[in-house]
Amino acid sequence: MSIVIEKVESASPALTEFLVAHHAELEHTAPAESRHALVFERLLRPGVRLFAGFVDGRPVATGALATVAEGHEEIKSMRTDPALRGRGLGRSMLAFLLADAEARGIARVSLETGSAEFFVPARAMYTAAGFRECGPFGSYLPDPYSTFMTLELAAASRAPHPRTR
Template sequence: MSASLSSGEVRVVAADLSDPRVAALLAEHLAEMEPTAPPESRHALTLDQFRVPWVRLWVAELDGALVGSVALKEVGPGHLEIKTMRTSAAVRGRGLGRVLLAHALGEARASGASRVSLETGVVPLFDAARALYTSAGFTPCEPFGTYHPDRHSTFLTLEL
């Protein structure tokens, strides 16, 4: 998939987990998540956790640089979870989050999923993400899958 941003053409492609740029992008994501909540309340995946068949990761590439990511993880029959939804600081505010979300929802629909859910943080760092999800029709829900109530998390879902 490709889309235009104000700064150029971005391509969203399946991640090559052997690409050191993917490892660096995921490490950047984990580092940014670290101060947002205690360890037991952080649910970002590590590179090794993407090496299972029930998790799919895509990356956004702009001018040879990886500038974003989004993943889908199977929760149960017809139910997927959005994981590792991220845009690099250098491109935030240019519409890449909307491109990544549209890609993930398109992939979810194509796979036959009937529901997509997510967990995200509650601190101000996550305000823009929550606004994006809400604008796409996500609504609050109870913890799903293996999650439990947590004051550091909010849970959202979208029926497809």
């Protein structure tokens, strides 16, 4: 299955629906104050780079990079269409995000994901990519519903910039 990853500059009905489904999917995983997924409008603000993966023209994966501090970004809104999970689309999006960050000279990428059973596959994917658990970062506070992870990136000059359309 071939995925085409594009930088998102504006909302589309299909992508809006995909991200609304992301929020609905997370409702059962933690209380509202412990869910940190950004609404679509916040994903389009300065300081956030939103990407969507498409197969046959329809969105099947999303991921974003949000500025935490200079040289430090956070992965946000990672989601794969539930019907297509386990086919490597999430790994492709993660690899793309990391290559994008590294090519722009970002030294560290962190993330917050859930601690519930629902998030076991996500945590396994991040661990396999080299992320390690860490404490809260940015504006996060310790939360039993959250797992915080981070990855130090290699020198930006060693990575080719990923191609976007």
